[in-house]
Amino acid sequence: MNWTDERVEKLKKLWSEGLSASQIAAQLGGVSRNAVIGKVHRLSLPGRAKAGGSTTTAARPKRPTSAPRAPNYASRVSTRPVARAAGAVVLKEEIEVDLVAEQDFSTRTDVVVPMSRRLELTQLTERTCKWPIGDPLKEEFHFCGNDSPEASPYCTFHARLAYQPSGERRRAR
DNA sequence: CCCTGATTCGC
DNA sequence: GCGAATCAGG
Numbered sequence A: 001m002n003w004t005d006e007r008v009e010k011l012k013k014l015w016s017e018g019l020s021a022s023q024i025a026a027q028l029g030g031v032s033r034n035a036v037i038g039k040v041h042r043l044s045l046p047g048r049a050k051a052g053g054s055t056t057t058a059a060r061p062k063r064p065t066s067a068p069r070a071p072n073y074a075s076r077v078s079t080r081p082v083a084r085a086a087g088a089v090v091l092k093e094e095i096e097v098d099l100v101a102e103q104d105f106s107t108r109t110d111v112v113v114p115m116s117r118r119l120e121l122t123q124l125t126e127r128t129c130k131w132p133i134g135d136p137l138k139e140e141f142h143f144c145g146n147d148s149p150e151a152s153p154y155c156t157f158h159a160r161l162a163y164q165p166s167g168e169r170r171r172a173r
Numbered sequence B: 001c002c003c004t005g006a007t008t009c010g011c
Numbered sequence C: 001g002c003g004a005a006t007c008a009g010g
Helices: A005-016 A021-028 A033-042 A086-107 A156-163 A166-171
Strands: none
Touching (some): A005 A033, A021 A033
């Protein structure tokens, strides 16, 4: 992917808004977070001083000279764009979950919801529970974010709510 | 292990 | 100039 003026502008905008390099890379598509960070440096954009998340502000001593650089395969064939449309998938799940959630909460008000990690949409990964909590239109909206086993989109608790068979749903009351 | 940004340096 | 590999840290 080329760093077109448009893409560079978007990079500047998102970076100034405090998005992480990986988040920006996801939105731009076709680039890795390393590419984003590298570009940020080349553009001499202000780093993250010591803001949220994590920062390695301290001046890096140095690295062993003559490092074990990249393996120089033939000539590195394809750099796969690992870019994912994270939003699309999540939104789809959101809708599905909403239907189930509505039914469940209408019949069970005494459920004890486990502590959530209050993750932002952009913080979700394949291993975090994507159970939405709160009103998506409001500020306090977040996702459960607890660890989800295997390839499940939900943690063990929310997976039960999401996948509860209709038959069991009655009896389980 | 998940993530973060920072740096180096072959290309 | 680009960005993967690597480092350093939360």
